[in-house]
Amino acid sequence: MALPSWTDTNYGTMKRAALWLVSVVGEDGIFTKEDVKAAFPGVSQADRRVRDLRDYGWQIDTHREDLALGQHEQRFVKQGVPVWEPGKATKPGVSVTQTQRRDVLAKDGHLCRSCGIAPGEVYAGSYETAQLDIARRTVKQPAGADEVELVAECNRCRVGGRGQAVDLGTLLAGIENLGGLERKILSGWVSEDKREFSTVERLWAQYRTLPSESRTKVREALLPPMD
Structure with a gap:
C-alpha cells in the first residue's frame, strides 16, 4: 500500500x-x-x-x-x-507520571527488560553505570492492533548500545575456559557464522523484553488448562 x-x-x-x-x-x-x-x-x-x-x-x-x-x-x-x-x-500520554514510573519499575523488577542490568551497575568493559528510564514500546496484540505500553529500559539499550566495545582478550580467555562439549558447540556456530535458536529460546527472548501488561498475558497463556 x-x-x-x-x-x-x-x-x-x-x-x-x-x-x-x-x-x-x-x-x-x-x-x-x-x-x-x-x-x-x-x-x-x-x-x-x-x-x-x-x-x-x-x-x-x-x-x-x-x-x-x-x-x-x-x-x-x-x-x-x-x-x-x-x-x-x-495519544498515549504526554508524560509518564511519578506513580506510573514507580509502578513500572516495580513490575519490571527494577531491571532493564532488554539486557537485565540494574540501576547503578557498571556495564561490562566500561566505567559507565546504568540508569533506568521508562520507555514506550509498541506491542502488536494477537488481534493485530498495536498498543503502546510502558517498560523499564536502560539508556544504552534505548539508544542501541552506541559506543559499546567488546574486549577480545576477555572473549578469547573465556573460550580457553570452555569444556570440550561447549567448545565444540561454539566452534560449530562460528564455523556457520550463525546460531539456530530453539523455539523455546526465541520465545523466551521475546518474552523478557515485553512490558508488564503483555508479560501477564503470556503467563496466563502458560497456565494449565482448567478441567
Whole structure:
C-alpha cells in the first residue's frame, strides 16, 4: 500500500512530519530543525510535532544519545506506530507520571527488560553505570492492533548500545575456559557464522523484553488448562 503524501494538508502536522521522515529523510538519515522549518514553512511548532512522534515508538536521536551527531542534528533511527493510519494516533500520554514510573519499575523488577542490568551497575568493559528510564514500546496484540505500553529500559539499550566495545582478550580467555562439549558447540556456530535458536529460546527472548501488561498475558497463556 502506497504511503500518503507528506505534503497533503488534510493530515495534521505530526502525521505529515512522520510521512516526511519516512519519505524524505529515510531511516538513519540526519536532519536539523532548519530542515523541518523548510519542509513546513509557516507551520508553528513543527519541530515539536516531530518530537511528539517519540510517544508512538519512533526513535529520533539527538547528540545526547548519538555522539556522532552535531549539536543541532537529529537522526531518524526507526519508525514506530504509523500515525497517519486511522486510529493509530491516539495519544498515549504526554508524560509518564511519578506513580506510573514507580509502578513500572516495580513490575519490571527494577531491571532493564532488554539486557537485565540494574540501576547503578557498571556495564561490562566500561566505567559507565546504568540508569533506568521508562520507555514506550509498541506491542502488536494477537488481534493485530498495536498498543503502546510502558517498560523499564536502560539508556544504552534505548539508544542501541552506541559506543559499546567488546574486549577480545576477555572473549578469547573465556573460550580457553570452555569444556570440550561447549567448545565444540561454539566452534560449530562460528564455523556457520550463525546460531539456530530453539523455539523455546526465541520465545523466551521475546518474552523478557515485553512490558508488564503483555508479560501477564503470556503467563496466563502458560497456565494449565482448567478441567
